[in-house]
Amino acid sequence: MESKKLRYFFLICTVIFTLTCSIIYYSYNNYKKEILLNVEENLVKSSQNYSVFILNAINPVATLIENTGDVLASSDLKDSNEIKMIFNKMTDNVPIISNVYFVNDENGDKFSCNGKVNNLIDLRNRFWYKKANSSDKPIITEVYNDLNNHKPVITIAYSIKKDNKLKGVFSADIFLEDIYETFKITTYTENIVHYIMDDSANIILHTSKEILGLSMINPQKSYMNKFSNKEKINLKKYIKIWKENKTDILKYSSGNLYYDQTKEKIFGYFYKVPNLNWIIVSRIDSQKIEMDTNLYLSKTALWGLIVFIFLIIFIYSIFTNIYNKDDLTNIYNKNKLLEVLQKQSYDEQIILFMDIYNFSSINGIHGSTFGNTVIKKLTNILNNNLSSNGLLIHSKADDFLFLFNSQDWEDALYKSKKLNELLNNLEIKIDDLNVNINLFLGLTKINASQIKDWKTSILLIEDIFNNLKKKTESGLLVFPDFNELLKIRRKQDIKKEEIIKAMEENRIVPFFQPIYNLKENKIEKYEVLMRIKNGENYLSPFPYIKVAEENNLISNLDLMVIKKAMEYKNDMDKEDKIKLSINASGKDLNDSEFLPKVVHLADQYKIKYENIIFEITETQNIDNIDSLVKTIYSFKELGFTFSIDDFGTGFSSMQYLKRIPADYLKIDGSFIKDINEKEENLYIVKSIANMAKAFKMQTIAEFVENEEILNTIKELKIDYAQGYYIGKPHDKFLE
Secondary structure: OOHHHHHHHHHHHHHHHHHHHHHHHHHHHHHHHHHHHHHHHHHHHHHHHHHHHHHHHHHHHHHHHHHHHHHHHOOOOOOHHHHHHHHHHHHHHOOOOOEEEEEEOOOOOEEEOOEEEOOOOOHHHOHHHHHHHOOOOOEEOOOEEOOOOOOEEEEEEEEEEEOOEEEEEEEEEEEHHHHHHHHHHHOEEOOEEEEEEOOOOEEEEOOOHHHOOOEOOOOOHHHHOOOOHHHHHHHHHHHHHHHHOHHHHHHOOEEEEEOOOOOOOEEEEEEEEOOOOEEEEEEEOHHHHHHHHHHHHHHHHHHHHHHHHHHHHHHHHHHHOHHHEOOOOOOEOHHHHHHHHHHOOOOEEEEEEEEEOOHHHHHHHHOHHHHHHHHHHHHHHHHHHHHHHEEEEEEEOOEEEEEEOOOOHHHHHHHHHHHHHHHOOEEEEEOOEEEEEOEEEEEEEEEHHHOOOHHHHHHHHHHHHHHHHOOOOOOEEEEOOHHHHHHHHHHHHHHHHHHHHHHHOOOEEEEEEEEEEOOOOEEEEEEEEEEEEEOOEEEOOOOHHHHHHHOOOHHHHHHHHHHHHHHHHHHHOOOOOOEEEEEEOHHHHHOOOHHHHHHHHHHHOOOOHHHEEEEEOOHHHOOOHHHHHHHHHHHHHHOOEEEEEEEOOOOOHHHHHHHOOOOEEEEOHHHHOOOOOOHHHHHHHHHHHHHHHHOOOEEEEOOOOOHHHHHHHHHOOOOEEOOOOOOOOEOOOOO
16 A cells, blocks of 8 residues: 555544544443433332332232131131141242231131141230231231241231131231242342332342341341441441431431432432332442443443444555455455446346356365365456456355346357356366366346345345256356246245145155165165155155255255154064165265264164165265265264265266275166166176175166166176166055
């Protein structure tokens, strides 16, 4: 970057930094003022709302006790089982009630949830008993310590009378810790702490469980000793504030609490709950506000820093043009394409998509560094042949896009065909190794007025052409109308919806095609195939399989079929003699969880590992051959066997024959079905059979459709036969 540009760059950085700091400082101060003002304004409303909440929570309990007491008044009060049933029902329905009991006024007998209580304590002398006698309504006691466990508790008591004669007192103990567990979530809202005290200033509910029952007037030492020195300082401050405001609290039903007697800084607001003689205190949590404001400052500063860095990076990218360049190839990337498309005013745009067939295999065999070199050399070739006609883009991995600078469709079509001829079986030399690559090309024309978002449209083009590439061996596909591509995408979406629905409705079923042992003249195993139940019919899995692979559904589909197949085998093959040949696609093998799941299913249905054959399909989709070989060896040690499917076609068959330690080799059916009509097929099959023997693999011939084919493969000493002449796929084993 030139020095003059650098000076401008640093000047802009200084201005942006100063502006960012000013905004952060102003925002922080403004936030702190607003949050404190909002809290002070909300104190009164919050305290009164909390009072209503507590009344709505406690009154029903008191009402329940009164109603239950009235029921008890009309009963015999001597049947302990009846009383026990009533009490247990009550405690089950009201979680905060720890125990209920009835004290008979005549003889002092006590009944609790466990029936009659036998102890020497006469509860008729308890203060709550006497207080309840003097009231016709349930009374709520102040906080006191329970006789048994010395925990702070309140009691709701109600005198039971019949014909104006006292029969006894029905009461319920509510431990403060139970109130805390039930209502603790309500003690803190929007930087306001809520707590409750009785009229003697004993804490009934608080955010801190440790100070339940603490007297704010005469704090007990046993409570104070629970806290650290720092916590004691804060607690003593609250007690001091309470004492300084005690006069107002006793005199008025509501009012403000202040930090000191100058009454300048508000601490909180108190409100006496009607009918309960409880005091609701809603206080400002100054520590939380300080934390919030500091956190806000930190976040604001962090976001300011992020924004500042982003702006600097953005400015720097403008100066250096990095934003629009691809690091690997040093040509423009998709950002540049989108920028050009958004600026151009042409009605139509012609785009050529380019992708290397089986680039993942090149990476898997030779490594990513080698693959990157292939991409660089291909970029140079494309640049030399296309750059004068438009904009070349390296989109991602092995994908390229080319935007023609002309709207002449015929000219673009002609140049695309010429490029296709050039790239067909292109040989690229890297060091001492020659690599043959084939490119898939897709040409389409887009009407700019028909789209809303270029980015989405480009992604669609790449996605659709990538899917079409997997289904065709043609080097060039042409779509003059972009809508035709969209129709293809919609068909794929429909197929995806259909396969998902079939999975949800459990309509994915296994079919079994027999594999015949030619030496022992018997059906020894079955290949497990997928079918989709549709009413009374069964649909072939194609083209659903491709859609499932493209949408990462294939492993779930395969496992669904395998599970049902093993379940059927478990029912029909009690002696576990039949072998199952299970398809395992390249995507399945790339999934580290697939094979272990099959092992788990074999264990679940008690199938011997040696009776499971993994039939490896689509070897060209295996990302890492070295990793696969290690996996196969580890599973062969357990007893599983492996087969290479469709040998003789596709990419690098010999490469996989040498590397993969398979037990079986399935010869592609395209050689078998015409073996008696095409002499070259006979020689190919014979050669494959001899190679298999050299690698100590047994051979399986597909597409054995008639007796003549069967006799021929017997002469070639093929080990197994599979095809319609042997048996068609069926939902059951052959009898």
